[in-house]
Amino acid sequence: MNYTIKDIAYQAGVSKSTASRVISGKGYVSMEAREKVEATVQRLQYKPNAIARSLVSSFTRNIGVIIYRQHHPIASHPFYSKVLDAILEKATELGYAIFVMTDMEISNRSADFLLEKRVDGLILISRLNNELLEYVKSFDIPFVMINSSIEDAEVTHFANDDLAGGKIAAEYLLAEGYHPLYVVAGPQEHRSHYLRLKGFREKLVESGYSLAEEDIYYAENTQFDEGYRAVQCLWERASIPKAIFATNDMMALGVIRGLIEKGYRVPGDVAAMGFDDIDYAAISNPALTTVHIAKTKMGKAALQTLDQLIRGQVHLPKEELFTPQLVVRESTRIG
Amino acid sequence: MNYTIKDIAYQAGVSKSTASRVISGKGYVSMEAREKVEATVQRLQYKPNAIARSLVSSFTRNIGVIIYRQHHPIASHPFYSKVLDAILEKATELGYAIFVMTDMEISNRSADFLLEKRVDGLILISRLNNELLEYVKSFDIPFVMINSSIEDAEVTHFANDDLAGGKIAAEYLLAEGYHPLYVVAGPQEHRSHYLRLKGFREKLVESGYSLAEEDIYYAENTQFDEGYRAVQCLWERASIPKAIFATNDMMALGVIRGLIEKGYRVPGDVAAMGFDDIDYAAISNPALTTVHIAKTKMGKAALQTLDQLIRGQVHLPKEELFTPQLVVRESTRIG
DNA sequence: CTGAAAGCGCTTACAG
DNA sequence: CTGAAAGCGCTTACAG
Numbered sequence: 001m002n003y004t005i006k007d008i009a010y011q012a013g014v015s016k017s018t019a020s021r022v023i024s025g026k027g028y029v030s031m032e033a034r035e036k037v038e039a040t041v042q043r044l045q046y047k048p049n050a051i052a053r054s055l056v057s058s059f060t061r062n063i064g065v066i067i068y069r070q071h072h073p074i075a076s077h078p079f080y081s082k083v084l085d086a087i088l089e090k091a092t093e094l095g096y097a098i099f100v101m102t103d104m105e106i107s108n109r110s111a112d113f114l115l116e117k118r119v120d121g122l123i124l125i126s127r128l129n130n131e132l133l134e135y136v137k138s139f140d141i142p143f144v145m146i147n148s149s150i151e152d153a154e155v156t157h158f159a160n161d162d163l164a165g166g167k168i169a170a171e172y173l174l175a176e177g178y179h180p181l182y183v184v185a186g187p188q189e190h191r192s193h194y195l196r197l198k199g200f201r202e203k204l205v206e207s208g209y210s211l212a213e214e215d216i217y218y219a220e221n222t223q224f225d226e227g228y229r230a231v232q233c234l235w236e237r238a239s240i241p242k243a244i245f246a247t248n249d250m251m252a253l254g255v256i257r258g259l260i261e262k263g264y265r266v267p268g269d270v271a272a273m274g275f276d277d278i279d280y281a282a283i284s285n286p287a288l289t290t291v292h293i294a295k296t297k298m299g300k301a302a303l304q305t306l307d308q309l310i311r312g313q314v315h316l317p318k319e320e321l322f323t324p325q326l327v328v329r330e331s332t333r334i335g
Numbered sequence: 336m337n338y339t340i341k342d343i344a345y346q347a348g349v350s351k352s353t354a355s356r357v358i359s360g361k362g363y364v365s366m367e368a369r370e371k372v373e374a375t376v377q378r379l380q381y382k383p384n385a386i387a388r389s390l391v392s393s394f395t396r397n398i399g400v401i402i403y404r405q406h407h408p409i410a411s412h413p414f415y416s417k418v419l420d421a422i423l424e425k426a427t428e429l430g431y432a433i434f435v436m437t438d439m440e441i442s443n444r445s446a447d448f449l450l451e452k453r454v455d456g457l458i459l460i461s462r463l464n465n466e467l468l469e470y471v472k473s474f475d476i477p478f479v480m481i482n483s484s485i486e487d488a489e490v491t492h493f494a495n496d497d498l499a500g501g502k503i504a505a506e507y508l509l510a511e512g513y514h515p516l517y518v519v520a521g522p523q524e525h526r527s528h529y530l531r532l533k534g535f536r537e538k539l540v541e542s543g544y545s546l547a548e549e550d551i552y553y554a555e556n557t558q559f560d561e562g563y564r565a566v567q568c569l570w571e572r573a574s575i576p577k578a579i580f581a582t583n584d585m586m587a588l589g590v591i592r593g594l595i596e597k598g599y600r601v602p603g604d605v606a607a608m609g610f611d612d613i614d615y616a617a618i619s620n621p622a623l624t625t626v627h628i629a630k631t632k633m634g635k636a637a638l639q640t641l642d643q644l645i646r647g648q649v650h651l652p653k654e655e656l657f658t659p660q661l662v663v664r665e666s667t668r669i670g
Numbered sequence: 671c672t673g674a675a676a677g678c679g680c681t682t683a684c685a686g
Numbered sequence: 687c688t689g690a691a692a693g694c695g696c697t698t699a700c701a702g
Contacts (some may be wrong), residue, residue: 004694004695004696005695005696005697006695006696016695016696016697017697017698020696020697020698021697023696024696024697026697026698027697027698048695048696049694049695049696050696051694051695051696052694052695052696052697053695053696053697054696055694055695055696055697056695056696056697056698057696057697
C-alpha cells in the first residue's frame with residue numbers, strides 16, 4: 001500500500017543505495033540522480049518508513065513520558081499538563097515524537113511497554129518509588145525525572161526549589177502581618193510537599209515564630225476536597241488564623257471555598273495562599289496568591305538534557321533546581 | 336546492548352524460530368522447549384524489539400493523536416486534556432501506545448511526521464480544515480475526528496450534540512425566568528460554537544422570544560479574557576441582561592469576573608452560564624452552571640472505533656453524537 | 671559518484 | 687513439533 005524505497009529507485013531509474021542517499025541526505029549523489037529521485041518522491045508522495053530506518057540505526061527518535069499518579073488521571077492535571085505541553089513543544093523542535101502514558105499503579109508495566117517500543121529515552125514524572133527506579137536503571141536507557149517524589153544521586157532530576165518556595169511563602173505572609181498561620185500540607189511522602197512545609201516552617205522559626213503540629217492539616221491527597229475538609233477540621237480549634245497556606249493551589253482553592261461557605265471573607269477575615277501557580281489561580285475569585293513554578297522551563301530543560309544524554313553526553317548536572325517566584329494576587333491582598 | 340531473539344535461542348538451546356514461537360505465543364511448541372525459552376527470557380530480562388516486529392507485521396500498535404489549535408497549547412486545555420485522558424486510558428486497555436502532538440499551524444507536518452512513524456491510526460482533534468482533511472484522506476490510514484471544526488461525510492466523527500446543548504441552555508434559562516439574555520459566542524468558524532449559538536437561538540424563537548445581533552458578543556477566541564471583554568462591550572448598551580450565556584466555560588468565567596468587578600452580584604444581579612463542564616466549573620466561585628459534555632465517553636469511543644477501523648471493520652457509523660446534560664450550580668441559582 | 675551485498679531483529683511459510 | 691531460509695524496508699561499508 002505504501003511505496004518503498006525500492007519503488008522509488010525503480011521509478012527513478014537508480015539503485016536503492018542511491019535513492020537512500022538522496023532521501024536520507026547522507027553520502028555523495030550526482031545532481032542528476034538527486035533530481036530524478038526527488039521528483040519521484042514528490043510524485044509518489046513517498047514517506048520513508050521510520051520503522052525500517054530505526055531497525056538499522058537503532059534510534060527511533062521516540063521518547064516516552066510516563067506520569068505516575070496514584071489517584072487521578074493526568075493529562076488534565078493542572079500542573080503536569082503544563083509540563084507536558086512544554087515537553088511536546090520542545091519535542092517538535094528537536095524532532096522527537098512523544099509517547100505519553102499515565103501509570104496509576106506505579107508499576108513496571110509502562111516502562112516495560114515503552115522499552116519494547118525501543119524509545120530513545122524516558123522522562124519519568126511525579127510519584128516514583130525506589131523499586132521502579134532501580135528497575136529502569138537496570139536497563140541502559142537514558143532517562144531523567146521531573147518533580148519526582150524521590151531522589152537518586154545517579155539520576156538527573158528537574159524540580160522546583162520547593163524548600164526555597166516554602167520560605168518565600170512564609171516570609172511573605174509574615175511580612176504582610178499575617179499571624180497566626182495554618183498550613184494545609186500535602187502527603188509528606190512526596191518530596192515536594194515535604195520540602196514546601198519544611199521551608200515554610202524553617203522560615204517561621206528563623207523569624208522567631210513556630211508552627212505547632214496542631215496548626216497543620218495533613219491532607220490525604222492534593223485535591224480541592226482536601227483543602228475544603230482542612231477548613232472543617234482546623235476550625236474545631238478555638239482560634240481562627242489570619243491566613244492559611246496550602247502546599248498546592250488546588251488545596252488552597254478548596255480552603256477558600258470552605259472559608260466562604262463558613263461566611264468568612266477572603267482575604268478580609270482570613271487570607272489564603274497556594275503553591276504551583278496553576279492557570280486557575282489567576283482567574284479564581286478571589287485570584288489566588290501563590291508561588292510560581294517554572295513548569296514550562298522544567299519541561300523544556302528536561303527534554304533538552306535527555307536529548308544530550310541520548311547523544312552520548314555524560315557530564316551533566318544531576319539535579320537542576322528551578323527558582324520559584326512569589327505571585328501576589330487578591331487572596332492575600334487587603335484593601 | 337539489548338539481547339536479541341538470537342541470544343535467547345542460543346542460550347535456550349533452540350532455534351530462532353522456536354524461540355519466536357514461544358515469545359510471540361503463535362504456533363506449536365513442546366512443553367520442554369517452551370520452558371527453556373521462558374526461563375532464558377526471564378533470566379536475561381529479554382524485551383522483544385517491537386520495531387523489528389512491526390517491520391514484519393506492518394502494524395506498530397501505535398496511534399497518533401493530533402490536537403489542532405490556533406493559539407494555545409493543548410495538553411493543558413481544560414476540555415481536550417480530558418478527552419486525551421480518556422484516550423490514554425483506553426489505549427492502555429487495548430494495548431496501544433499513543434503519540435501526542437499538538438499542531439498550532441494546522442499544517443500537514445504533524446500528520447506527515449506520524450505517517451512516517453507508521454502509526455496504525457490517527458485521531459484528529461479540533462480545528463481541522465478541508466485541505467488538511469483531504470491530505471490525510473489521500474493516505475489509506477484509518478482515522479477518526481473528535482470535536483472537529485468541520486464535517487465530512489466520509490470520516491467518522493465524535494462530537495457533542497452542540498445544537499441540542501444550545502437548546503438546553505436556552506430552555507433552562509427561560510424556565511428560570513431569566514430574560515433578557517446576552518450571549519458570548521465563540522468563533523463561528525468552529526462548528527461547535529456555531530451550533531451552540533444556533534441551538535440557543537432556535538430555542539428562544541420557539542419559545543416566542545428572539546435574539547438580537549446586538550445582544551451577542553462574538554469572541555475572537557474562546558478564552559477567559561474574551562468573556563471578560565464581552566462584559567465591557569455589552570455594557571455599553573442601555574439595558575442590563577438578567578443572564579449571560581457563553582458558549583464555553585472559560586468565557587463564562589471571564590464574564591463572571593467582569594460582572595463582579597463591575598460590582599454586580601452573580602447570580603443575584605446577573606446570572607451566568609457556560610458550556611463544557613470543565614473541572615474548574617465545579618469549584619469556581621460561584622460554581623458555574625453549564626452544559627456537561629461527555630468528554631471521557633467521547634475519547635474512549637473514538638479510540639474504540641479507531642481500533643475497529645484498524646482491524647478492518649468498515650461498516651461503522653459516520654457520526655456519533657453525544658447527548659449533553661444540564662448541570663445547575665450556583666451561578667444561576669438564586670436563593 | 672554508484673550499485674551489489676550484508677545486516678538490523680524479528681516472523682512466517684515450508685520442509686522435514 | 688522444529689529448524690533453515692526468505693523477507694519486512696531501510697542503511698552502510700565496500701568495490702568499482
